[in-house]
Amino acid sequence: MAAENPAPTTLDVGALADLLDGRWAELRRHARDISTEPEMVSIPGQPMAEHRERVLASLQRLADAGEVQRAFPTALGGEDNPGGNIAGFEELIVADPSVQIKAGVQWGLFGSAVLHLGTEHHHTTFLPGIMSLAVPGAFAMTETGHGSDVASIATTATFDPETQEFEIHTPYRAAWKDYIGNAAVHGTAAVVFAQLVTNGVNHGVHAFYVPLRDTSQDKVDGAHPMLPGVTSEDDGHKGGLNGIDNGRLAFDHVRIPRTNLLDRYGSVAEDGSYTSPIASPGRRFFTMLSTLVQGRVSLDGASAVVSKMALAIAWRYAEERRQFTGADPEAETVLADYGTHRRRLLPLLARTYAVQLLHNDLLERFHGVFAGEHDSDEDRQDLETLAAAAKPLSTWHALETLQTAREACGGQGFLAENRLVGLRADMDVYATFEGDNTVLLQLVGKRLLTDYGRSTAKMDVAGQARWVAERAGDMALHRTPLRRASQSIRDWGSRARSAEELRDPAMQRELLEDRVETMIEEIALRLRPTLKGTPAERAAAFDANQAELVEAARAHGELLQWESFTAALEAVTEPATRRVMVWLRDLFALTTIEKNLAWYLVNGRLSAQRARTVTSYVERLLLRLRPHALELIEAFGYGPEHLRAAIATGAEAQRQEDARAHVRRERATGTAPVLEKHLADTRDGASGPKVAQPV
């Protein structure tokens, strides 16, 4: 080990930080620092009611300082900067995930719905109050009976030409709006999604601006009284995010003016006639929903932030904490020098880089669409598919990283003062809200199947990956043409001659890409015979392939992460830093391949001998990276003031120094007792008594 573990080269941490923080690095760092202010940060164990009020105050502080309005129109005091806005927003999780998500409810969902689904009248009437937080609001889409299947919500908005009003109505219990942030206490208005009915025709889901509470009356228990016909019910305690007042809403024939329909994609005239710029009800629905993609984009970025924080906490502790003696009988071994510890944490470090770098590409793409630079239908669809692939991987990755970090810190990891458990509790729901992860991966899988179906002459399922890669333009690896799976099988035999070849990015890319393509091709071939069957037959065939389709989508996401990581290496110019970053990218690639090694073996892409070299090369990379891990983590830019974890402050190192000082004093004064087992050694003629080594 010692031979593999030379004194660490100093990396260009600043350059890595710039790479990770991306195009809006300044806004990101500014938000990160705001998130250390006392009025912003979480307080472990704070009772729910107080936590909710504290988080509302944090939002007011952000609104007052103009920190959260960058996505809104310049004319209304914003900056028309959707990408920069999200970059800053993501870092608010450093303060308290409840602050981030409540801000997301107010400005990312409620405000964005008015911005993107409304028109001039709504912007000028409603946005100022939303931007200033004068009107805290709810985004009332999900119903108790319908989560991911938004098209099937049952709340109705029926137009009454006599009064020029819509009547918002909840027909039964399953149609109550549920899990709605700001619904239980603070929200005084909501964007409500409902089936628009006029002249006896249901035109599908539309959004309506609906007042909820009577702000002319004083608050009772923190909330203004409900308006007539509106009922609210508290969702109560949750697994996390208890600073947000999630609740349920029901509407009993509640009337709102005709003009409260957010009518960018569908409007109702005074006579009740319906018009829309999009003829197909299906396409109209998906266009409306697509304006809300920023929720997924920002959860992806927030997951990267939290993963970085978790590693910063756990690795700092791993570098200081000692347990059991090993190579050196005079000193206990630091956790970071244990094989199991490296194996648990360093692959997560590599994947965290991959998650952040893919996120940066996703965010650039989001900005391109929403700043109007590239916003064709195809751009929007690609953005949605990219977000649907990135968000499940990153949110699950954050949960895995937090849990592994918490276990790696033992009992310390379980204490609230070290933050890992609190962050994990809050992040839990990221896996199922703003699109259930499994459902999102199915969407990605279906898109891959569609793309496969469209391209007959040539497989073309990696379109997303290509988009990312094309940005790197001149990368030689990209000139490698795609190959059919059948060719690939022949090729691996000759190409994969040695472990060295696993370091070849072209080889890594082909292994990752080939897996996606082959899985999709196999599923498509299995589904094809049933395409002309009955609905039941088609459903059964799809069901039988559903789990594998999700796996293919996951593999696609991992390919995208690899592409972003590889493209980003171009920007790393300092040689030592670049070498370490290549190792880190290799570790990401090889652990991803190792995770799916059975697939490569079953499908003849790797021989058994080559497969063994995957694991041995991973082990070698772990040893090489270990001395650089702390610098790779320093590049994240989270200091003790951001982490607020007692074990990430050097406290453990200080405790150990105190212990060593005690032992030195005992030795100097000859007051240390003799160990019984060393007495026995002496009797047996072994070397003389030794002093106790408590540390």
Add this chain to the structure above:
Amino acid sequence: MAAENPAPTTLDVGALADLLDGRWAELRRHARDISTEPEMVSIPGQPMAEHRERVLASLQRLADAGEVQRAFPTALGGEDNPGGNIAGFEELIVADPSVQIKAGVQWGLFGSAVLHLGTEHHHTTFLPGIMSLAVPGAFAMTETGHGSDVASIATTATFDPETQEFEIHTPYRAAWKDYIGNAAVHGTAAVVFAQLVTNGVNHGVHAFYVPLRDTSQDKVDGAHPMLPGVTSEDDGHKGGLNGIDNGRLAFDHVRIPRTNLLDRYGSVAEDGSYTSPIASPGRRFFTMLSTLVQGRVSLDGASAVVSKMALAIAWRYAEERRQFTGADPEAETVLADYGTHRRRLLPLLARTYAVQLLHNDLLERFHGVFAGEHDSDEDRQDLETLAAAAKPLSTWHALETLQTAREACGGQGFLAENRLVGLRADMDVYATFEGDNTVLLQLVGKRLLTDYGRSTAKMDVAGQARWVAERAGDMALHRTPLRRASQSIRDWGSRARSAEELRDPAMQRELLEDRVETMIEEIALRLRPTLKGTPAERAAAFDANQAELVEAARAHGELLQWESFTAALEAVTEPATRRVMVWLRDLFALTTIEKNLAWYLVNGRLSAQRARTVTSYVERLLLRLRPHALELIEAFGYGPEHLRAAIATGAEAQRQEDARAHVRRERATGTAPVLEKHLADTRDGASGPKVAQPV
């Protein structure tokens, strides 16, 4: 799918319940029912201080009713029934994991230490107060600076012959006792582990009974004042188990009588001379620690309980909840009929059976040792190894099951009222306390290596598995002789001719057992050349193999689970039930093999073609088991009164019936609006308008 999914046969649920609840089924069910009482159950969001007092009251209720004293001597009001005591104790987690763990601190750790490490004087003096809860106490072993490495704790107990006292002392900050239940508020005494020093010699870690708080003075903030020299510090909020007052303790030259040394394994005479029935300090240390194995045993059982509860909640919801339309355009599909949902939950159901059935064997073995029926040194060592293998697998399994269940329930899963998030938060620390899971698996791995080293003519690393299997005595599969890996490789070629053979238990056993044996053999061969090297060389070699050793230990644990599951099948006599249980065992075996498929391929144990049949057979088993899943879960014996989850009460089914009734009314009255897309169909000449299908 329909063809594979016939009307379910009714299983013999009662017989399955008896099998699962095991030898002490009555005590188990009694404790389960006590755990529904209002004064016992958790209250989501209860502030920490109130939670701590409520849990103390729950313990008093248990003590007053004589529910928790069964392990103690009959002479003192106990029942000398260690196994039955643990069986009941495990079910307390149904009420509130904090109740379970605080009871574990009081009677399982504090009380057990006095019982097993003390002698007559300590039993008669201290146990009555401990059993009645008149003396709430702490088990002060772990220090901030030393968790798993108990031998290195730095607290000292130095004998002073002049006063016939031990002086308990904390020499520096890292030596503070930490994470100690009952230390922050309620504990008035503690068993403190410290290095026993007398006549200038350190005789290693011993246990001492030490008063902490002055019960003659009134409580302040719920706690009696500290005695002179004793300092307590609150660990504050934790990731879960906040009903327990964990804290830190420091001792500044605190004096206790000589007779407060718990002296079963080592005593100090009035002149300060030390004697012990065990000559070797190392063996003495491990003997003392081995008396505390019940903590690990009971966490294993509690993890099984929680896994069963999580599946009962999630599967009930999966059978009722509908989302998206599939085969039937008139009705949405229940979650349980989705391929991804089956894939996520049913393998966990199979593994939960395996966890419970191995636990039952572990508990029998524990009882054998502690009731004095089989308590040789070898019995105790085997018990420890078995517990060290079982506890990591079951605690991680519980966390995985809770998380998968929570995600499978979407937003509902995140609400505290559905319990999954609260249970998960509480269970988190089970992975690292009472022996860190990774450290325990290393111990198992080392034992396997030792056993391998001892047996030269024949591989014999599956001794534990054999113990379990021998209980099944007449099982034909056990007559299959063990084979060398090299033979096995040749054999698989001919034996594994078809998927059918994967159903052969002898085949399953060989695949699972061969993996453990081969991994251990490979590690042993790699370590052998370094055995005569320097300490640093040996440490480096061990470090390089550490991650794989942990994997081998995990594989060993899975083999044990499979053995227990297979042995238990003998007791299932009703043919339909037996058939389903065989499928469930097969699902456990095949998903375990599938998880490690790469290993079987790399090592030539399965051909690529055979490997494909593993996954296809798993898919077939999932379809076969799906109609029986609810009955398999009913056998767990957890009704709505135990689960206390709103979604496990039929509420979702009622909501859906209400929704369907609404649609029927709309159809009957002709008030349903026409869907816009169906209007378009009509214009295109397709079939006439249809009513909306909101459910």
